[in-house]
Amino acid sequence: MTTQHGAHGHAAREAxxxxxxxxxxxxxVTIATIALLVGLxxxxxxxxxxxxxNTKCLAHLxxxxxxxxxxxxxxxxxxxxxxxGPVPMLGVPxxxxxxxxxxxxxxxxxxxxxxxxxxxxxxxxxxxxxxHTLRPWMALxxxxxxxxxxxxxxxxxxxxHRNTAFFNGAQGxxxx
Numbered sequence: 001m002t003t004q005h006g007a008h009g010h011a012a013r014e015a016x017x018x019x020x021x022x023x024x025x026x027x028x029v030t031i032a033t034i035a036l037l038v039g040l041x042x043x044x045x046x047x048x049x050x051x052x053x054n055t056k057c058l059a060h061l062x063x064x065x066x067x068x069x070x071x072x073x074x075x076x077x078x079x080x081x082x083x084x085g086p087v088p089m090l091g092v093p094x095x096x097x098x099x100x101x102x103x104x105x106x107x108x109x110x111x112x113x114x115x116x117x118x119x120x121x122x123x124x125x126x127x128x129x130x131x132h133t134l135r136p137w138m139a140l141x142x143x144x145x146x147x148x149x150x151x152x153x154x155x156x157x158x159x160x161h162r163n164t165a166f167f168n169g170a171q172g173x174x175x176x
Contacts, residue, residue, distance in 0.1 A: 061114065082116070083119060099158050101159050113156075114154060117149075117153065121138065122134050122135050143167035161174065
């Protein structure tokens with residue numbers, strides 16, 4: 001009788017060991033589930049990162065438009081500068097001219113992710129190679145008449161679109 005009971009005890013321990021072990025399929029299903037959850041989480045994090053970059057870009061554009069408006073108030077004209085590169089007379093840090101979503105950092109932007117559009121309103125025939133044709137006070141008058149004229153915008157569609165800032169401090173999407 002002891003032999004049967006001993007064999008039965010051994011069989012019970014063997015059955016318990018089998019029940020607690022994972023099968024290959026269970027392991028693969030668990031790994032696939034974890035991979036799916038990581039993929040979903042990564043997509044959410046990626047979307048959040050893009051939203052944060054867009055928000056930071058809009059904040060930079062707002063600060064740049066505010067500083068430009070203050071400059072215009074002090075000097076009764078807009079800064080005379082081309083459309084690319086930081087506008088040095090505004091005296092803002094270089095980091096403010098960079099959009100976080102700008103991964104190209106191309107040399108042709110001259111250190112800025114944003115285009116300065118004030119020069120577009122300096123009068124008909126305004127030509128930077130002929131400084132006497134530039135009328136920065138005319139640009140200020142154009143913005144005073146219509147403060148929703150774009151003042152700065154993303155140089156390229158870094159966010160899948162271009163952000164823009166207006167003379168009145170508002171921001172939005174650039175309408176192509």
